[in-house]
Amino acid sequence: MISFGTYSLIAALFFTLLSMGLFLSGLARNNVRLVQAGKRGLLSAAIATTLASVALAWLFLTDNFSVEYVASYSDRALPLFYKITAFWAGQKGSLLFWAWVLSVFIALVIFNNRREADDRNTPYIYLVLAGTLAFFLFLLCAISSPFETLGFMPRDGQGLNPMLQNPGMVFHPPILFFGYIGFTIPFAYAVAAMITGNTGADWIRKTRVWNVLPWIFLSIGIILGGQWAYVELGWGGYWAWDPVENASFIPWLVSTAFIHTAIIQERRGVMKVWNMVLIQLTFLLCIFGTYLVRSGILQSVHDFGATGLGGYFLVFMIVALIGGIYLLAESYNEFKTPGSVESYLSRESTFLFNNVILLALAFATLLGTVFPIISEAVTGNKLTVGQPFFNQVNTPLFLLLVLLTGICPLIGWRKASVSNLRRNFLRPALTALLAGVIMAISGIRELYPLLAFTLSAFVGATIVQEYITAIRSRKKLTGEASAAAAVKLLWKMRRRYGGHIVHFGLAIMVIGIAASSAYKLESQGTLRQGESLSIGKYELKYEKFRKYDKFNRTIYAAQLGVFVDGKRIDEMEAERRYYINAKQPTTEVALRSTLIEDLYVTMPGIGRGNEITLKVAVNPLLIWVWLGSTLMVIGGILAIIPARRKAACSE
């Protein structure tokens, strides 16, 4: 199976390089059949990469520890579930997973376009895709093969890092990879459009799903990562502004900007050059994120060993950057178009400002992430840029973004009249003002939380107002009942309302972030059995202690009764786990989550006579962060569900 995997990878690289040759020949000879043969070569590469992935999975499942990668990330006691996830636990497996997903995505693009005639963009699109795939396959074949053997069979493997033995490991890394990899598709279309000088919005229309789908994957990946970090002690809560976390957030911000301006190009035919810049930037930042994680140039709590691959990613990134700048400079005059916006007060303008803020946020996050390197190069002093810095710099920018999210739907395309603005702004502004005043009266004095709640109320009110107005118009036009009109509107105009749901989710998430950051309660204490610890309205009573073995770990668990006003309302169990092959114990969080607040308990220490040390926190409205982010994903999915082709088209 080891040889099978190795030869499959070599075959995949061969087919990919062959395809590139066929595309180049097709271009040189203007021969469509060569281009079609190239596509078949890419399909063969996808099959070969799939076989290599199956081989690696099989080596994990059969505990073949003669393979260095398997021995490093698995052991006999590891549950089956985690043996599969160990596939992407290390760098070599992640690279194979990346190559496999990219090859499958390319196959999907070929399948989707099977009914469309090849145009002059086609060979360039597949050349870019094949070039990217070839880069990863080259690394796998020549530099970092997951099928490398030790030369002997150890009795057992080293096991999987206990922190990675969490259900989050199943979904978070692969989905995040789907996001990173997915942006290769619109990037390839954009490069092809630049080379051929195809200045229309065709490439944006054709990649409409591929523009949003990676964004959805990236969003889901970030959310799942946040949830995992929240329950995994040692990762600093759901968001710690760690370099690895930032590496996923920066392309998310830039791709969000791209999704907005792509709409403008489709509708108004402007911002063609800007969209080219944004999609290239998104792709480069995805590669940059991978470079950051693998180069070891920055320290991260999510870092599981730096590799020697940083240099290769850097070279790939530089080639893509220089190539992109060159193509942009070459095609600039063709893409430059006069606009047709009549006023500063137009939706196009708000989209542009939203872009400025999103990019400023991305820049601030990038600058903070790489500042330790810059600082060391300039002053010789390697600083650590942590959470307080990012909160200080990014919070005002983020609040500005929320404000623009509220303003945007209130302003029409092209030009808004003053009366129109007055009519649209009055109710949301009054709602926000009322929310702000009531909160200020009730004791919220901190500026940022106050602004966050007020602006979220504003965003919510604008969306509700727009929806109700649209329902009324539909009722007037069709005579439908309110509920039917509401549902049909949502479904038939899902692109628009998908966007609104994303924004509504953002408002809810902002409320959750503001409340859980600003009004968090914390307490700590050491308890003997029968003793209690109070926090806010809660009293936690240490009731029972037990020790037991499960799978590959020994668990020490403390049962805690949760009391409110002397009444027992629930029980929680905080754990410390000792894994086989792990040097240190891990602490498992006990969580009681409601719509109002999370009761968050950890047990950092166990003393003599089963005396326990507890760290307890009450995080207000934290679940709103998950609810809001889930709504954002639902909105994104709704927006990309394609419309059925109407029979009327043929009439």
Place this chain on the structure above:
Amino acid sequence: MQRITFWFVPPLLLVAILLMPICSCAELTQTEVSESLICYACPGEPLNIDRCGGGDRMRADITRLLNQGKSKPEILDYFVAQFGDSILTTVPKKGFNLVAYTGPFIALLVGIPLALLIIRRWGSAGRRQAVERGATEPTVTLDEQTRLKIEKELADLDEEG
């Protein structure tokens, strides 16, 4: 009355829900201080995340200083005196570090006028096009029925989009 209820009850409910869990936490906690510090034994790892023995000693120091009634800046100064600025998670606002603080806002100061300039250019092009259109296309006043028909067709177009 119905309209007032419609527009004001939801925000009031929202506010009521928001207020429920909120209470102020005036007392400075060990976590609040450790968020601003890096573990001296594990470079790059914030003290609130770190779990090593070196971190335990720093946390014990924080608890001791808190019990002595020291404020957060005083405790941070205590650690900076021992380990230098690199012990802080917040970059001190001085010297070259100001680049990190001002960089994003300078970008914004450049970005916003640039955006205004672009909109202005769009605007002049738009006005030119409008003038050209105006010279060739007659102005039409729509009756209510035609307006509704156009709205419906635009909505259908949107559905297809």
